[in-house]
Amino acid sequence: MKNTFGSSVAVTIFGESHGNMIGAVLDGLAPGIDVDENFIASQMELRKSVGSLSTARREADEVKIVSGVFNGKTTGTPITLIIENKDTRSKDYGELAYKARPGHADYTAQMKYHGFQDFRGGGHFSGRITAGLVAAGAVAINALRKKGIYIGTHIFSCAGVFDRDFINLKDDINTLNSLDFAVLDENAKNEMMQKIEQAKRNGDSVGGRLETAVIGLPSGVGEPWFDTIESVLAHILFSVPAVKGVEFGDGFEIAEKYGSTANDEYYSENGSVCTKTNHNGGILGGITNGMPVLFRTAVKPTPSIYKEQNTVDLNTMQETTLQIKGRHDPAIVHRARVVIDSVTALVLCDQLALRYGTDWLAE
Amino acid sequence: MKNTFGSSVAVTIFGESHGNMIGAVLDGLAPGIDVDENFIASQMELRKSVGSLSTARREADEVKIVSGVFNGKTTGTPITLIIENKDTRSKDYGELAYKARPGHADYTAQMKYHGFQDFRGGGHFSGRITAGLVAAGAVAINALRKKGIYIGTHIFSCAGVFDRDFINLKDDINTLNSLDFAVLDENAKNEMMQKIEQAKRNGDSVGGRLETAVIGLPSGVGEPWFDTIESVLAHILFSVPAVKGVEFGDGFEIAEKYGSTANDEYYSENGSVCTKTNHNGGILGGITNGMPVLFRTAVKPTPSIYKEQNTVDLNTMQETTLQIKGRHDPAIVHRARVVIDSVTALVLCDQLALRYGTDWLAE
Amino acid sequence: MKNTFGSSVAVTIFGESHGNMIGAVLDGLAPGIDVDENFIASQMELRKSVGSLSTARREADEVKIVSGVFNGKTTGTPITLIIENKDTRSKDYGELAYKARPGHADYTAQMKYHGFQDFRGGGHFSGRITAGLVAAGAVAINALRKKGIYIGTHIFSCAGVFDRDFINLKDDINTLNSLDFAVLDENAKNEMMQKIEQAKRNGDSVGGRLETAVIGLPSGVGEPWFDTIESVLAHILFSVPAVKGVEFGDGFEIAEKYGSTANDEYYSENGSVCTKTNHNGGILGGITNGMPVLFRTAVKPTPSIYKEQNTVDLNTMQETTLQIKGRHDPAIVHRARVVIDSVTALVLCDQLALRYGTDWLAE
């Protein structure tokens, strides 16, 4: 399956950066779930560019729901969310039709689509396509909240600056969902923003790492093979543009520990089984254990930079140089945050519907 | 889909650690591919325990092909590979029926399967189930080699000891595929083995990180959404027991770089486009660019340790302690290596068949 | 998977009869295929109501392509086709919110969606949703024609009137694709139209059987299990509203034959193997044999009739009667024809892409 992901609850995305419309079809969500258009709009706002930290492209990103919602609630049939592209300046991209931008998908798109791809603004590879995922994800996030399941993501690190660790997950998630630049520590936030602005002044860009927590998930969700919770989350996370690493719990660090320090010992609390630590990020054998699900995602620096770079002219196969004009983000990690939350919500709705049936989310 | 993975080329696995048989059904591979039973046997050997570094359980791991191969070649219909379990000592596991082992899937299995799971030796969650993947993977690895595609994995780090970096990928892959403990640097290898033995003496265990390279892949393979090459590889990698992190190219490190240092500039060589560096691990926009595909996998320390641990008795819900007896591995990272190679080969066969048709692998 | 069908080439549909928009996302088609908007429009025209034989609802059915086509050709990424609903009169349907119409999906929709379904005009169950399939199918039909593969469907029988049998398939298909009421025999056509008008005058409706031929398909396409060509065609055919039967070749009649009269003997012609008869409809063991693929589809009479019917008021659970007002078709079999062609084309594009790779259709 290509642009469709999920089994019981599935999302299909479409569109190109400079095309007519982008959007998503969200299928299989239980009937009777409230759809809050204001919440969708506020999630779209989080994905947008923040002041000088982001591209000068300004899209209204107005989401229009054209199917699947009736009297403010999901019908159970496909929910289609469309967003018109308005602020497109395709002339900025003329040269890019044949000069592959380093770090971008231009060259691989050419190899796969043989020149028929819509190259303008990255076409279907553009981060802009995530707007459809955020719109669909907003519906999913809201549905999960009604079931007591909350997702929050902060910028774990950016340009060498680290946010504080999660302390109280419930409070931290709450805080994060009210921030447009998702950093828990005020100083770290300011420092990161300065680093981003500095990179911009240098005609350069930065990346960052995001850390996500999910609370309220029941235990027993996921499969031992091949649809472990890690597998299905990683599958969709790695399809978010610029993501190059995913780790659960202590992730790469757990590989350097001893069994005695990596294992999460059990204790009993009010008749339920808990772990004293959470090195495994709430997942054992691919299945949730009722503890918070924790993971980190590595986002590479925006490949579009103003600095001159070496490349190859695909028409002549001659080496040449390229200076990317147009409007770019000096960082996207702060914008990727809401995308991570959205795809996480979509995957969890699917897993929960598979486990408990198609109506569970609305019960 | 649960125990089946892949679309055009798919693998289905089955079995429990102490059950009658384990195995795999490999479906969709092109007809006419040579199946080399000696090669399968040698791959099974790599997965096995190495001397004192591993569990005392000794399985012949004889692979019997019961369908899909005729006159030494694939028929194009399902190849079924079965392996009998012989050296099972289920009495060792009596207590584990109700005392959840920290770091293991016992508790999550209980939450998902309500006590009906075969708990003996970890049942269907056991690393033993990977034997079926290795058997099926051997067929896939061999098919890829005929097409000039080679996969090699080394232990990047274990217990704080680091192997040398890849130098010449072709030579290094060749070397690795002849080693039963896959470390390129002889000193690093000895040091790692000592650390593992030491952990064993301490009743403890260690993890490690594996680094994999794939050479010879054509460009243009993979999808922008949702089946990026990173996504489909990560999906199956995260279903390998104990894997808690996956990163491509520079992975988590690329997140701390600048665009100008993370981008891979292009140059032209003999009429083909190459990159000067490979920070993106051979994948851009989810699609191969013809450079080597590079990724790292974090393997957590074996959760079975002799040290006493705190847990909960699931019958009484009382806190208790547990000392795991039975036969365990003080490390599995060296055994996981061939599993990583195998699942990588299975995923690539699927992606290549989707791209070029069902017969391509045998052409 | 719910509203998505296909593997390498997949279609996703959305919309409700009286909603804002309906449409389809066609994913995975090879890049570089010509997209002819006039041909799409002409196919939409075939699906529309024909004079007095059909519903009085008049929709422009203007198809807008909002993604996946660039410079008149497919890009290889999702093609989104949207159609606005304009001529909706939802007040006609007030009573139907709680009075289940016999033969319709009202009651089953209620059982599945618990009252949250958009009941207006049949909502997502409406035959109107097939407009998206026809739009997407037009792109597929055109792609197949470029490869020498042609599809044609005629009304085999309607209201007791039978069309003549296929004689010369190439010519007959050509003829059929120029007719808006797809009957090869002029007398049969007139008689059928009279029967439909008569049924309308009686406040009643009729059904009919469609017969489809596909020529130009290569041999060797399809699977022995479970994706036989019969299976994948039947899967999508049975999801077309009102279809209650599908048969290939001689179908139900072959069941009454002897082996000696049912088998298709082989002969050799210009170095290729042909069959003297085609009782098996071009498919043996689930796989095409190079002969024309032939199948028939049973379409039930339109369930919306003016005659008073017995039903149950779902609010009060009391028995009651119902006289359906609104605008209905006295027959849909002539309109279903282009839907059958469309879904056939979508399935064949998928099967061909799976067999020969993603680029084959554009080569």
Place this chain on the structure above:
Amino acid sequence: MKNTFGSSVAVTIFGESHGNMIGAVLDGLAPGIDVDENFIASQMELRKSVGSLSTARREADEVKIVSGVFNGKTTGTPITLIIENKDTRSKDYGELAYKARPGHADYTAQMKYHGFQDFRGGGHFSGRITAGLVAAGAVAINALRKKGIYIGTHIFSCAGVFDRDFINLKDDINTLNSLDFAVLDENAKNEMMQKIEQAKRNGDSVGGRLETAVIGLPSGVGEPWFDTIESVLAHILFSVPAVKGVEFGDGFEIAEKYGSTANDEYYSENGSVCTKTNHNGGILGGITNGMPVLFRTAVKPTPSIYKEQNTVDLNTMQETTLQIKGRHDPAIVHRARVVIDSVTALVLCDQLALRYGTDWLAE
């Protein structure tokens, strides 16, 4: 997906007629379901040849469960059922390696697998492969019965002889499940058996039509698109060898009715909604309505006949004749019956698990 069918509950089949083993992997069934090996054996018996009506090949068809069952109950992980092939006489088939048998898949297998297929006894195309489906289906049938869902199939017609119609479904299903030649009317049964024996004496074969009823299914199961209950049943039914037609309710006959005679009017009984007739076979809009699900399947005559037939020698491409030796069935319709029941049960378990969650079948 090729040899795997289903989503939440999936079956994978493997094997060749004259290979080592055939079998099935049944994945996703709820944990805690009783597995009755005697019932499996009795279902295997039904699939076997009946006296002189069937092939002289005699297989013990002993089913060995090698995974997924623990203490007599399903574990929730893959259930693997294997059956050894014992009575194979491959020398009978020498000539068939290159002379395509009319009506068989020999020629299409050659076109698809290029000569690498295991041609002995039809290889993977053989009806023998259904033994795995029957073994897996037996587990599913038993699980459904515990939930009050019963399936029964009779030979509707064979060689021009018709069985009586269903009268009392509960009783008739009960009766059918105790018969090895599934005909309700004793006279019809005897006449059919005589016709089959006569065909055998003539070196010929006959086909037949099967009619299936399912009672006890809840309403609200299935999807409007594309996974209608008709679609998913037809998909797997058309992959059963020799099936050339499938119809639901009145099927092809409903196409000749008027809306007023085809619609099933509603009435209310003990607070639930029923239909007075069942022309739609218990399915409206692709979704069950709580009435019995009814369908008919057309089974073509066994293509293996003793009569001499014309064919082409695939080595020389010269026309030639063929007289099939070996052991064949003069009819398979009576043996196909239990296959139909089995695949029906597998599909229903999947649909129910998707609707109500993975544990529902065992609750």
